[in-house]
Amino acid sequence: MHHPSKLLIGLTIGGRYEIIRKIGEGGMSHVYLAEDLKLPGKLWAVKESVSQPNDYNSIRDEAQLLISLSHARLPRIVDFFPPDSEGYTYLVMDYIQGITLEKYFSGYRGRIPMDSILQLTDQLLEVLDYLHTHEPVIIFRDLKPSNIMLTEQLELRLIDFGIARNYKQEQTQDTVKLGTVGFAAPEQYGSGQSDARSDLYGLGALMLYLTTGGAFSEWTPKAEKSIRQDMPRKLIPVLRKLLQVAPEDRYGSAAEVRQELAAAVRQEFAPDHRHVRNITGRISTQVVAVMGASNGTGTTHTAIAISHFLARNHGKVALVEMNVRSPAFRRIQQIANRGLAPNGGNRKFEVQGVDYWRQTARAEVISLLSGSYNYVVIDLGTYRERERLEEFLRADVSVIVASGAEWRLQDVTDMAQNLSRYPQQKWMYFLPLAQSDVVQRLRKELNTSQLYSLPLHMDPFDKSEDMERALNRIFQGTLGETKRRRRFRFGLS
Structure with missing residues (x-):
């Protein structure tokens, strides 16, 4: 009314x-x-x-x-x-500045990056666990896209407690039946009292809605077939259990669901998971993926420096641009062509022994892995481009480039926290010009020894003795010799 x-x-x-x-x-x-x-x-x-x-x-x-x-x-x-x-x-x-999940979903035309969905799900479980373990217990009862606000950094806020209620142990059913049709649990329509499991049903309905392009919010065989292919398959049983009609057949707590989701995601992206396909060329190919924690950290500069270091010392290298919004490779190609504008169809060019591939699609990267390259270095742009996160996670070496400036350190700690559900053993952090005390503090905060300061390197195409020593020290024992013919695993979805 x-x-x-x-x-x-x-x-x-x-x-x-x-x-x-x-x-x-x-x-x-x-x-x-x-x-x-x-x-x-x-x-x-x-x-x-x-x-x-x-x-x-x-x-x-x-x-x-x-x-x-x-x-x-x-x-x-x-x-x-x-x-x-x-x-x-x-x-x-x-007052929370941002947009609702409803508008965000609409802006992506129903195709939110999969990692964003996983991140938002984890954040929802975090706040639901808080509400459900509060004294007294609070049941939100209306998890729908319009009741979820997103900040510019995709930080989630629940914004409408209009029908939230206390859980009353002695009550057998809700006095008032409220909730959004399609997202509310069956017991909210009169079959019983809503409790923590009702919110978990709402979470499952929301996940299903987001992963089927808005087509479904209730579990059916047709809904399962409509789940997008890039959703980790291990999550489907979790989703199915969340959406059981009887509350006793669902998970018992948000903490339990959070553990299940984290385990499923870790298993999905583990190096030896059966979902990935082995690609073996006549020479083994190793992949180094480079991603910036935020804009302006020198991601492309670092990717170029790594590529030319590898080409000078270790074998044949392809440097691949998957940051499609960046004009960097187009400008480099124009310089390599002596000022001539790049031909739109010719996206491969060579600079000092490194093959550059401009604005490269994922399928083309896969074809490079079965070719003659010893190393493929991928420039993924900034972390906000989550569509390319899977390439970062699947790489042999995953490099995060962050600013060493004190006022920007939060960027890298936020990124590490947001991606904490993924295995991080092979991640490296490069902080150009960072002071030694910053490096030591961040190593402790991120619980990793794989965090390094890079020296000043004005021209990434040319050899710098300081940078050469730094990269030799960093990559020693990490990048295997090509004669070992190790297999590179890459996910095909």
Whole structure:
């Protein structure tokens, strides 16, 4: 039921919160952006809801409960105005800048990068575990794309607690049947009381929705066949169990699901997993994947330096550009062609013994692995280009390039945290010009010895004695000799 709003632009609530504009609405509420007059420039979201007189006490109780919550993926509730004579209540909470998962999904036309789906799922399980282990237990009950906000860094926030409720041990079923059709568990329609397993069903429905391009949110044989091929196959049984009709057939806790998902993903990307196909050429090919923790870290510069180091010392090298938005390889090709613009169809060119492959598709990379190259170095661009994350995970050596500047160290720690569910034994971190104390501190923080500072190297095409020594030390014992004829494993999906 829609209720008319009592708020107008310029109106002040509680003598403190001045309404700026409406930013959202639903069947039971309106949400406004407001400025804090006591803290000029500070913005809050004000949620206006209407309740019935017999609900006033429970509304107050729920508001006090929400105010007590403290979690990074939940907006803080900082103020509450109880029902007035007409039943209008107001919650003042954090204003979260970003877009809803619904709009994000629509922007990708239903094809969100698979790693983004895994990352968002892990974040949801993190906050659900907090709610379900809270005292008293809180059940969210409405996990749907429009109730999930994403920041620019794809950090997730749950934004609407309109139908969240306490779990009451003595109750056999919900007093009010609420939830979004397609995402709510069956017991939310009258067959029992919703509990933590109801939210886990909602999570499964959301995962299925995202991995079938929005076509399905309930488990059926047709839905299973529609799951996209790049979803790790080990996750399908997990998804099936989440979506069981009977609550007792589902997982018992968010922590249990999180462990299952992490184990499935690790197994999927383990080097000896049966899903990958062995490709053996007449000379073994090893892959070095280079990815930047953020923009402007020198990812392409580092990939070029590594490629020419390998070509000088270890064998035949292909340097592959998979960062399709970068103009770098096109500019290099133009210089190599003595100023002539590159021919659109000729994407291969040679510089000082290294074969450069401009804007290369995944299928072409696979063909290079069965050729005559000893090494294939892949420039993947920045971590935000998650479509290419699988190439990073499958490589023999995975290099993360990050800034050594103090104010940018958070970029690399955030990336490591976001990818913590993947095996990281073969990862290396390169921080150009980083100070020794920064290197030691980050090694401890990331729990790795494979983190290195790189010396100044103005021209990555030419040999620098300092860089040569550094790369020799870093790669010693890591890149095998070509005569060993080891097999390179690459996933085909």
